[in-house]
Amino acid sequence: MSLAAPSDVAGMRFTLERIACANEPVTPFTQSVDKPLEDIRLPGGIPGFEDAPLDGASEHVFADMFLAAAPGCYRVTTQPLTAQGTASLDCAPAIAPRVQINEGVTTEQILINQCKAEGNGAIDVVSALNHPPTLVKLEFAKSKFVLQCQVQEVCATVKDPENDPLTIVWSKVSGPPLLSGPATTRVQTEPDGSVTKCVAMAAETPGQYGLSVTAYDMLHDPASGGLVRIEDYLAQQGNPQPSHTQLTFPFYVADDGKGGECNSRSCLELKQKDPSLPSGRYTVDPDKEGPIAPFEVYCEMEKDGGGWTLALVSSDDGQNTWTWDHRTLLTTDQTLVGSLDERNKDFKSRALYTVPFQSLLFVHAPSGVWASYSGISNGTLDAASFMNSRSAPVCDLSLAGNGYPQTAGTLTLGGTMCDTDLYFNLGDFDGGSIVPYCQDTSLYHNSTYGPGWSVNMGQGCPFDDPSYASLGPDVSPDAVSHEIAAAGFGLARGLNTGAPGTGSNYIQMYVR
Structure with missing residues (x-):
């Protein structure tokens, strides 16, 4: 059978089921008859079928059943069949729920079995010209x-x-x-x-x-x-x-005629040789002919005269690096941390324990706020040795406002900061004056290690929970193996606007 539209239908099963016309009793009766599809199409130009209801110009494949039956009401069902006599998967059954047969009269009923069809999509091809740069x-x-x-x-x-x-x-x-x-x-x-x-x-x-x-x-x-x-x-x-x-x-x-190697001892020496040098990565050799091999550093060449060598990064990157348990990473433990390729994440350069310094620079991100502090060391010690030479924790209230004063930068007093001075290894006073409490690191408090600032975290200035304005280490019993994601003065000044735990909030420490 060749159908106008393809389907799996080869015949039709007609089922007649006796039902009550009203509330009268009925004798159950069901009869099914299978019929093949007709050779012609409906309406087929037959008067009385055109436009009633199928359009006169349409062509529908159909099957027909003529059956004598006793007067009464019937439910009529048609089920499209495959050539194997199974129910069609392409075309649905149709039902007339109540058809009445009267004595001496033929009742004609047209049912429509709806079939599936595979719909078409469309393609819209746009072809654009492109030229190289x-x-x-x-x-x-x-x-x-x-x-x-x-x-x-x-x-x-x-x-x-x-x-x-x-x-x-x-x-x-x-x-x-x-x-x-x-x-x-x-x-x-x-x-x-x-x-x-x-x-x-x-x-x-x-x-x-x-x-x-x-x-x-x-x-x-x-x-x-x-x-x-x-x-x-x-x-x-x-x-x-x-x-x-x-x-x-x-x-x-x-050839410059000078002989020897090019490497400078630090970013400051590079800047002194060529003041036009931009910020970027350079190779330095802090001890020249000594045992320390030259290594690559990042140099900040603009802020406060330039010549700053990146030594350390404390980042809110989800890594617990700068913790109290591992505080010696800032001093005697020379294990390197991170990579110059990711200067927004926890990082420690060889410069921390090889480049002698006098001044420190702190640059916060994403704010760009920075602060530099001059005259911290005499230029003979590296930063790690300098911090290791200081006692911890420092519990001296007279130190408040007498730390290392900020000498340049865009950091201003505000937020929870008590002042903008730089301190090291601060103990926690919680607004009181009990020195033994501050000194006893077995107590629950928030002393810190390394560089930090004086803040008031609810118990008054100075030095209240200084770990919340430091580069990370916190002596609190529940935090000795976790960083405080303060990013230096970033938390205290409300500058940590990046997404937490992604390395968006960080502070870089440079030596010069």
């Missing part, structure tokens, strides 16, 4: 020629014809190993929509160096929700085509 400008900060140990900074400006997001990648492709870099120093979107990215590097060995800058246009990947290179997206679609611009170029390093 264009390198607008390449510029050396000073010259293509530098002396060994000098920082070479170069900037590339790239524009995309369709204003797609851009990513710019720098790499060294030839020449001797670089002493440092290339490290990003600046990324800026220009008024015309182009993007400028600058990198800095330094070379110890004279020679010719080859650099490559590559710019890729980007799009939003529906799968990951992030940005991906358009050429990678095309490759994933099976249409690999390049979409980037690339330039390889040389710069030259000349």
Whole structure:
């Protein structure tokens, strides 16, 4: 049977069931008859069937049953059948719940069995043109020629014809190993929509160096929700085509005639050699020819004259690093913590116990509030040794307001802070004057270890629960193995506006 619309129906089962017309008694009666489908279609041009109810121009496959029956009321059911005589999965049964048969008259009833159909979707194909980015400008900060140990900074400006997001990648492709870099120093979107990215590097060995800058246009990947290179997206679609611009170029390093290695002892020495150096990653060698191998540090070159070496980061990153149980990580335990690649998370650099210092700088995020303190040490001790030389806890109320005064920065008095002075290893007074209580670390209180500030956490100034304005360690019995996520003065000043536990709230400590 060829149907106008495909289905699994080959026949129809008609079932007649006697029911009461009113409240009269009835004799149960049921009869079923299976019938094949008719060869013609309804209405089939037959008068009386057209437009009653099927449209005269329509063509419906059907089956028909004619059956003599006693007068009365009946329920009539039709069940579409497959060629095997089973109930159709494509077309539904139909029912006439009450059909009355009268003596000497044929009652004609039309039922409609509704069938399923696979609906169509649609495709809307949009095909957009894309062009790779264009390198607008390449510029050396000073010259293509530098002396060994000098920082070479170069900037590339790239524009995309369709204003797609851009990513710019720098790499060294030839020449001797670089002493440092290339490290990003600046990324800026220009008024015309182009993007400028600058990198800095330094070379110890004279020679010719080859650099490559590559710019890729980007799009939003529906799968990951992030940005991906358009050429990678095309490759994933099976249409690999390049979409980037690339330039390889040389710069030259000349012998400075001084001999020896380039590494400076600290970021301060680097700044003194070249005041134009930007903030970034550099290699230092605190003891020069001594046993300490050169290592990479992050240098803050702008705030309060620059020359600051990152030594420590205390972060609300969900890690319990700076705890009372492990407080010697700040002093005698030289275990390194974290990575320079994640300076928003708990971190300790070799600089903490190798770079002699006089001053400290604290920079809070996400607020950007900072404070520096000069004249803390005489420049012969490293920060770890300095903190280890101080007693703990310090329980001296006369110290209030007589800590190390802030000498520069944007930190101001407010929140729960009693003053902006810097203190070390503060004991907890809870607003009282009981020195034995403060000194007894077996009691329940919130003494701290390392750098901190004087705060009032409900029991009055000074030194009430100082661990809530410190870099982490807390002597409280329920917190000796957990950090207080204060981020230095961040909690006390209400500056910790980032999502808790994600590394959004942190404070960095620099030495100089």
